[in-house]
Amino acid sequence: xxxxxxxxxxxxxxxxxxxxxxxxxxxxxxxxxxxxxxxxxxxxxxxxxxxxxxxxxxxxxxxxxxxxxxxxxxxxxxxxxxxxxxxxxxxxxxxxxxxxxxxxxxxxxxxxxxxxxxxxxxxxxxxxxxxxxxxxxxxxxxxxxxxxxxxxxxxxxxxxxxxxxxxxxxxxxxxxxxxxxxxxxxxxxxxxxxxxxxxxxxxxxxxxxxxxxxxxxxxxxxxxxxxxxxxxxxxxxxxxxxxxxxxxxxxxxxxxxxxxxxxxxxxxxxxxxxxxxxxxxxxxxxxxxxxxxxxxxx
Amino acid sequence: xxxxxxxxxxxxxxxxxxxxxxxxxxxxxxxxxxxxxxxxxxxxxxxxxxxxxxxxxxxxxxxxxxxxxxxxxxxxxxxxxxxxxxxxxxxxxxxxxxxxxxxxxxxxxxxxxxxxxxxxxxxxxxxxxxxxxxxxxxxxxxxxxxxxxxxxxxxxxxxxxxxxxxxxxxxxxxxxxxxxxxxxxxxxxxxxxxxxxxxxxxxxxxxxxxxxxxxxxxxxxxxxxxxxxxxxxxxxxxxxxxxxxxxxxxxxxxxxxxxxxxxxxxxxxxxxxxxxxxxxxxxxxxxxxxxxxxxxxxxxxxxxxxxxxxxxxxxxxxxxxxxxxxxxxxxxxxxxxxxxxxxxxxxxxxxxxxxxxxxxxxxxxxxxxxxxxxxxxxxxxxxxxxxxxxxxxxxxxxxxxxxxxxxxxxxxxxxxxxxxxxxxxxxxxxxxxxxxxxxxxxxxxxxxxxxxxxxxxxxxxxxxxxxxxxxx
Numbered sequence: 001x002x003x004x005x006x007x008x009x010x011x012x013x014x015x016x017x018x019x020x021x022x023x024x025x026x027x028x029x030x031x032x033x034x035x036x037x038x039x040x041x042x043x044x045x046x047x048x049x050x051x052x053x054x055x056x057x058x059x060x061x062x063x064x065x066x067x068x069x070x071x072x073x074x075x076x077x078x079x080x081x082x083x084x085x086x087x088x089x090x091x092x093x094x095x096x097x098x099x100x101x102x103x104x105x106x107x108x109x110x111x112x113x114x115x116x117x118x119x120x121x122x123x124x125x126x127x128x129x130x131x132x133x134x135x136x137x138x139x140x141x142x143x144x145x146x147x148x149x150x151x152x153x154x155x156x157x158x159x160x161x162x163x164x165x166x167x168x169x170x171x172x173x174x175x176x177x178x179x180x181x182x183x184x185x186x187x188x189x190x191x192x193x194x195x196x197x198x199x200x201x202x203x204x205x206x207x208x209x210x211x212x213x214x215x216x217x218x219x220x221x222x223x224x225x226x227x228x229x230x231x232x233x234x235x236x237x238x239x240x241x242x243x244x245x246x247x248x249x250x251x252x253x254x255x256x257x258x259x260x261x262x263x264x265x266x267x268x269x270x271x272x273x274x275x276x277x278x279x280x281x282x283x284x285x286x287x288x289x290x291x292x293x294x295x296x297x298x
Numbered sequence: 299x300x301x302x303x304x305x306x307x308x309x310x311x312x313x314x315x316x317x318x319x320x321x322x323x324x325x326x327x328x329x330x331x332x333x334x335x336x337x338x339x340x341x342x343x344x345x346x347x348x349x350x351x352x353x354x355x356x357x358x359x360x361x362x363x364x365x366x367x368x369x370x371x372x373x374x375x376x377x378x379x380x381x382x383x384x385x386x387x388x389x390x391x392x393x394x395x396x397x398x399x400x401x402x403x404x405x406x407x408x409x410x411x412x413x414x415x416x417x418x419x420x421x422x423x424x425x426x427x428x429x430x431x432x433x434x435x436x437x438x439x440x441x442x443x444x445x446x447x448x449x450x451x452x453x454x455x456x457x458x459x460x461x462x463x464x465x466x467x468x469x470x471x472x473x474x475x476x477x478x479x480x481x482x483x484x485x486x487x488x489x490x491x492x493x494x495x496x497x498x499x500x501x502x503x504x505x506x507x508x509x510x511x512x513x514x515x516x517x518x519x520x521x522x523x524x525x526x527x528x529x530x531x532x533x534x535x536x537x538x539x540x541x542x543x544x545x546x547x548x549x550x551x552x553x554x555x556x557x558x559x560x561x562x563x564x565x566x567x568x569x570x571x572x573x574x575x576x577x578x579x580x581x582x583x584x585x586x587x588x589x590x591x592x593x594x595x596x597x598x599x600x601x602x603x604x605x606x607x608x609x610x611x612x613x614x615x616x617x618x619x620x621x622x623x624x625x626x627x628x629x630x631x632x633x634x635x636x637x638x639x640x641x642x643x644x645x646x647x648x649x650x651x652x653x654x655x656x657x658x659x660x661x662x663x664x665x666x667x668x669x670x671x672x673x674x675x676x677x678x679x680x681x682x683x684x685x686x687x688x689x690x691x692x693x694x695x696x697x698x699x700x701x702x703x704x705x706x707x708x709x710x711x712x713x714x715x716x717x718x719x720x721x722x723x724x725x726x727x728x729x730x731x732x733x734x735x736x737x738x739x740x741x742x743x744x745x746x747x748x749x750x751x752x753x754x755x756x757x758x759x760x761x762x763x764x765x766x767x768x769x770x
């Protein structure tokens with residue numbers, strides 16, 4: 001009889017014992033960060049791949065089902081996911097990840113954002129009122145997010161709080177060391193002018209002291225148009241740049257056209273973890289970016 | 299211990315925030331960039347620091363200068379960014395306009411075999427405003443979310459304001475349960491849950507028009523549950539007042555005049571495909587349900603038919619979406635199918651100034667539509683739709699004191715299909731300059747009546763204000 005009770009108790013307790021911390025990461029960079037900070041025990045669901053445009057995700061049933069059982073969501077915030085995340089979170093009815101709950105972690109809330117628009121008008125394209133949300137290409141900001149995520153994990157899962165804080169501190173230290181050595185490698189690039197496809201490299205430019213020589217998109221989110229490209233070409237003739245930066249996600253044709261017209265090199269940079277084969281994790285992402293920038297502008 | 303540490307961390311954070319705030323003010327007062335002496339969350343490399351010009355030497359901030367470390371930390375002055383619009387509700391306004399041309403007289407429009415009602419019918423010929431919609435929504439607090447939709451229609455000469463939605467949702471019930479109360483779009487099939495501005499064609503498919511009066515919303519309560527599984531599984535039940543088409547009458551029942559049960563499944567197949575399927579069963583007992591659009595019958599001296607009996611509607615829907623590698627920016631496709639089956643049993647009461655009649659009625663009506671939409675280049679989409687409805691109605695005249703012949707009554711009821719299954723073919727092409735604006739051209743070949751109708755529509759749909767997230 002006692003054995004039966006014990007067996008039953010084990011059966012009932014088993015799901016709880018096996019249920020690890022479950023993290024829902026909106027983009028690949030946050031899945032990678034969560035893997036570093038939450039450790040091997042956590043189950044991490046990555047909602048979008050590096051091939052997906054985070055602006056255009058839909059509140060798919062598969063994502064709602066994952067949010068239903070998540071204990072923490074880690075996303076960019078600053079309205080990057082405004083087209084789907086608020087709806088998906090609401091439909092998942094999971095109190096743990098509702099806005100305001102500790103399980104609702106937005107990376108953009110933990111760092112200072114750039115390009116906060118002075119005026120809000122959709123005639124300006126797809127603008128984000130709180131600032132540019134593509135923060136992941138700056139290791140300094142990523143280190144801050146890592147520390148904040150460690151604190152947040154400690155709140156969500158107090159039993160392992162020390163582990164989370166330790167891993168977050170270790171990873172932030174690793175990032176800072178890497179950042180400093182990459183800054184030394186890239187010191188020759190300081191002040192270099194580069195054309196971008198989409199306004200997603202602001203934080204990289206801020207970190208390495210690069211300068212934007214214009215964007216292929218006339219306004220954020222709008223596809224490049226011939227007239228705008230011609231004007232850009234004329235500007236570049238007057239004030240030369242050193243290359244054209246695009247992510248593997250962006251349509252290659254406008255960059256190729258401008259490269260043919262101006263003789264500038266096209267530099268393909270990973271915008272997130274997994275965007276190019278060499279960007280296997282966050283440290284590799286920053287390494288790959290600097291390496292490709294140096295190779296491209298040589 | 300952990301609490302203490304947390305409290306200290308919080309304290310430290312507060313101080314950092316205050317210090318950087320002070321620095322910011324100092325900087326504003328002195329017109330010079332902050333020094334690297336600020337409490338640095340991310341320390342700067344001495345080398346890069348050395349390459350920067352001394353702040354005092356540069357009266358104007360140098361764009362090439364490396365940013366001070368404190369610059370990457372969160373700005374203290376900004377309000378919390380957790381919600382999409384601080385404390386104001388998200389407000390969006392939909393503007394829609396239609397130009398319609400028909401080869402047949404649109405006044406003769408009807409659906410043989412069906413008593414159309416509600417918003418069923420053709421958009422007005424010529425230029426007209428479509429749905430002007432105002433949607434206001436926000437989280438009320440940690441427990442509730444609220445939303446209201448006001449729609450303005452122009453019908454004939456009058457402009458009507460309708461409250462299409464006004465509901466609250468619970469956010470934090472345990473174990474995946476959710477409760478919705480108020481007025482909302484009934485969970486019947488797929489398209490009925492989407493606002494017309496999110497539709498891929500100008501008009502509702504024939505089965506939605508015949509069985510739901512275009513789009514059906516009602517007052518009531520919905521209880522639903524989502525399973526804790528990787529496969530999306532939702533079960534729900536709605537009790538609805540049932541005061542209007544496709545129900546009518548018994549609206550003073552405590553549990554409403556209609557109950558709707560539904561099941562919804564969904565998931566992904568690889569990274570490029572996602573799907574959703576649904577099954578719903580609406581059980582209702584309409585009492586004195588009148589058909590017609592008002593103006594259809596106005597010239598017939600108050601003649602009307604009213605249905606009383608059982609009406610059960612089953613709907614199956616499947617939606618499949620494709621986007622290469624999950625990225626819909628360049629190309630994407632959507633395939634959508636819904637099938638409707640309605641079983642009605644009861645009687646029709648005919649009334650006019652001259653007298654009345656009683657017609658026992660047993661009907662089985664079906665319909666489906668299938669549509670595909672393909673975005674072949676950014677901004678441009680093309681779509682094809684085929685919709686068809688058919689009926690098998692048994693109708694007789696039991697008592698006739700109306701002065702009209704039995705045969706006339708049977709014809710006037712509209713439930714005889716005269717050997718016709720109404721069906722249509724539609725093609726559409728639309729262009730979206732941004733995700734907030736859409737221009738559409740649609741051509742429909744309509745075979746609802748013996749004489750086919752060529753229909754051409756031009757439409758604009760614009761959304762202003764809050765970034766409206768659309769359900770799958």
